[in-house]
Amino acid sequence: MIENILNRVQRIPEPALLVGLGLLSLAAPFILPGLATQLAFLWLMVVLAQTWDVLGGQMGYNSFGNVVFFGIGCYACAVIQRDSGLPYYEALALGLCVGGIVAMLSGLVFGAALLGIRGHYFAIATLGLGIAAGEIAAGWDYVGAGSGMAMPLYPGGLGQRELFFYFVMFAIAASCFLTLRWLYATRFGLAMNAIRDDEDKAEATGLRTTSIKTVAWAISALFIGLAGGVTGNMLGFIDPRDVAFSGATFGVWMVLMAILGGKGTLWGPVIGALIFHITKELFWTYLLGWQRVALGVLIVLIVLFFPQGIMGWIAARRAQAAGERA
Template identity: 85%
Template sequence: MIDKLIARFERIPQWALIAGLGVVAVSAPFIVPSLATQLAFLWLMVVLAQTWDVLGGQMGYNSFGNVIFFGIGCYASAVVQRDSGLPYFDALALGLLVAGAVSLLSALVFGAALLGIRGHYFAIATLGLGIAAGEIAAGWSYVGAGSGMAMPLYPGALGQREIFFYFLMFAIAAACFMTLRALYATRFGLALNAIRDDEDKAEAMGLRTTQIKTMAWAISAFFLGLAGAVAGNMLGFIDPRDVAFSGATFGVWMVLMAILGGKGTLWGPVIGAAIFHLTKELFWTYLLGWQRVALGLLIVVIVLFFPQGIMGWLAARKAGARA
């Protein structure tokens, strides 16, 4: 039965899947307006998973510090919106541009310093980078230090705020997906996979691996910065350790979602983010007081039983059916 469903699903053209998902996404906040905020955070999760998979899945570089670009985006936009003196929507637009640009430039700087390191050393270095960023923000009075920063109030009518930020986050997730889809179909995507398969051979073939790795991290950071800017506005308050540079939540979740859906695939992070976010919201709704325990057990289940992810499991079933 499952094999038949898989076969039918594979016969659907990818453009039809994307168009269908787009129709559902545009309609969702009007069909269930009370869930607009939760759905907006779903698209945030999709961005987190997709951007981590650029390095962790496509390139084989496990990073535990990608949350630093999310945090930089949060604070960059918040400072612009606070200090620019522009009307709300103008300040938000400028904040988004600055958040994306600063995150991208930060990735270029950090990439030049760290992406010469390989394996576990790179993962540990990025973990330390994320922790250090949180401590720096918590001690910097210009961005509120440990007290955090409050975001400007949305000027629209009651109920419009949730819809506005839903579509803004959906637009970022869609732009991220389509950009990565286009990049993975080019020589750049092949270069990322070559680094994952054997970096030494890739270098021997003439690939400038450090430049390619840095560029990939910068693309990932750009969308993370945009997502951080919007997330900060949705939450209304930025805490340095619990929101902006929260390695224990956003930093871990982006890894788990990509693993759950299937690392190194286009649709895997999207599927993993949707399942993880839905499960997490159910835990918070029906297991109040035990939600963190349940989420911890979910993490163990993902690592133990889905090491190849859902897409890997489907590929294995398909290969078994053909054998």
């Protein structure tokens, strides 16, 4: 069924598909007003999956530390909103800009320090990075330490808050998708794929692989930081371990969504985020008390049966069908 749906969708010209999805997304919170918050979190999942795939799928570097940029965006935005003295909307806009920029700069610093490491060593190093960031935030009084930070109250009326943050998160997700769509079609995108295919040969041809990896990680960190700032406001409270630097939830989910949809593809992380988020919400609705067990089983099933993702599975089926016809 999924294969048939995706085959029909892929026959639609991409510009028409993007316009149609954009119009549907703009109408969604008005069609389903009671699900505006859940739909906003769906766009968050799309951003997390796409940004993880920049390094993990397009370049073959599995990172477990992208949640660091999410937490940096959360806290940077919250501090600006708390200390700037500006009205709510101006403080939020400034906080998001600062959060995104600080996360991007952090990506440049961490990339220069860690992206000379390859394989499992890089994955372990990024995992330690996320854990360390959570512990630092939990002990830093300026950002509330272990007590966390409460976000400013939204000044709008009832129901306006959900709509406002839905459209902000949608704008970030759309900007991220269009930026990566453009990036993957450039020479820089070809260089990223060359690193994934054979980094030694890429270096032999004159590519500065560490610099390319660092810039790509910084670009993904920018959008993760923006999404983190919005998420802190949507939740209304930032906890250092359970929200900002939550490797067990956001940190793991972004990896699984990209794998489920298909690593190294443009649409794969989007499809994976959609399926994963809907399934997770159904677990939380109908399996309350067992939702974490069900989610753990889902994680195991994804890793066992969809190692190439939905897009990879469809490509394999197409190749098999073409061989049979030949």
